[in-house]
Amino acid sequence: MFSAYDREGRKVCLLHYNNEEIKGMREKTFSCPDCGDPVILKTGNYVTPHFSHKPNKRCRHHVEGGEGKYHENGKRDLYYWFQQQGIFVKLEYYIRRIKQRPDLLVKWENKYYAIEFQCSTIPGEVIVNRSRQYLSIGIHPIWLIGMRRISYKSDHIIMQRFEWLFFQKLSKESISPRLLSYCPNVKRCLLFDEPYPYKRKVYGSARIQPLHRFTFAHWFQNIENMKSSFINKWFEIKKMFRLTVPKRLSRQEQIFRNWLYEKGFHPQQLPAYINVPISSHYKIETPLYIWQAFLCIGFIKDQEIGETFTYNQCLEYVERWIMYRNIPFYHDDKEPIYEYLLLLQHLGIIETVGKYTFMKVDNIHLYELLEEALRQDALILQRLQV
Known part of the structure; x- marks a missing residue:
């Protein structure tokens, strides 16, 4: 995770500091926003700076999926992507009322959205319960899955049962369920509509391109129907x-x-x-x-x-x-x-x-x-x- 509290109780977000400033924090003490336990600042030439729990800690954040470099990089990319569009965004903002900390909290067109970038397999009940908690206070959950979880071909995707949990209705105008996926390694985002499954293959209408060519509004727009092909x-x-x-x-x-x-x-x-x-x-x-x-x-x-x-x-x-x-x-x-x-x-x-x-x-x-x-x-x- 990129955020933690320092000894004085101030929230520190690593994305707001350069590498030299982060190296100067190594001797400081930090704690997890969720469980309050001490966390370790990890940094180096081949490591994306982040906070990590000590081994064997049972923080809710770890139990429900943990994080890795792929997830951290994706979350960082999405954070900067929202900022570049001038959209209000908070990274790892802890919502005390429901004890949830979405990857990103976004405010757009007078609505709040909890953006969750899911890269690991967790129980479906956790995903559903977390979404219900967001909705209970008027926050709309949006789930993206890491693109390495699926195999994208020119006319279909290949995926397992777990990924079906992430097809969602993003607007009243949606004509079909939509799957959102992102890969931080190649900086590409996938929008996939109108799923027609055949065994493990799922055919449908897809739009895949570099993240910077999308806007947040695109996530809510229908894709051109590809029924003929x-x-x-x-x-x-x-x-x-x-x-x-x-x-x-x-x-x-x-x-x-x-x-x-x-x-x-x-x-x-x-x-x-x-x-x-x-x-x-x-x-x-x-x-x-x-x-x-x-x-x-x-x-x-x-x-x-x-x-x-x-x-x-x-x-x-x-x-x-x-x-x-x-x-x-x-x-x-x-x-x-x-x-x-x-x-x-x-x-x-x-x-x-x-x-x-x-x-x-x-x-x-x-x-x-x-x-x-x-x-x-x-x-x-x-x-x-x-």
Whole structure:
């Protein structure tokens, strides 16, 4: 951390001093703003000057993630970035009312924001509880993750379950959850919207560039929709799904394939409207093709033409097979099962006879030839681009 109290109780922020001044502080005594225990001033030719607890201390700050050079450098970069925009910013400001010390406390357009740059894995409950405490006194939390936690490619990112906790709603105008990420090593910031996950890969709309080319206002603005190029990519995903079998099957994948084989079907035969992306499917951790196949093959296929069924019946059937994703900082009215039913209506498989009641109007057809399946995949995805 960059801030500590000296013996007289004055707050010392190392970012306000040059290297020579900091070296002159080595013999002074400092204490942690959180727990009050003594901290050590660390400095040197290859060390970013900072304060550190003595070994084995159980300060809340250490228990909830600690800090390292990567985190310190990122926090410093963001601090100077806000200053350069003329935005009020406090580094490691201790909020006594809730006993929290965000990395940065920012005031912008008459609102306070707690900026947290998270680089280590900590329990999700800690993240949620800390955010709730900020909100309880009118401070809006904004979380960034260290970019080394994810792998950014030209059209997708690769990440683990933990990183999903940081998708958030930053403004009332947000059209999708947003992930913010920063790398102090290369000074680049990533804004990532409209997540469409496929296994560990997440496709979406991304904007990545040097931090100095962003303003704080950019964090709240929507990114240009990349749906056209994304749909083309999804055709390749569907093609790979039909043509290849994973070398290692997860337990969930094995259960699904066994279920499909017991019904006499193969993944290559699945209708083109299975494994089709919808805007809210990120809310379900279970792979898209699994829960859509369970709904179409396991439930709708058994209905007679002209027979009606309800959304709640579909939900009750499918929820036995799915696991929802934990995204605590983004909420909207979209429900993936219902959104998928509306897609099937658009494609002419079912019709709406009431807001939550549907009627089957076409049979669920499985393909005999791979060529026909791939042709139908292309046609379905073309209709989604319209």
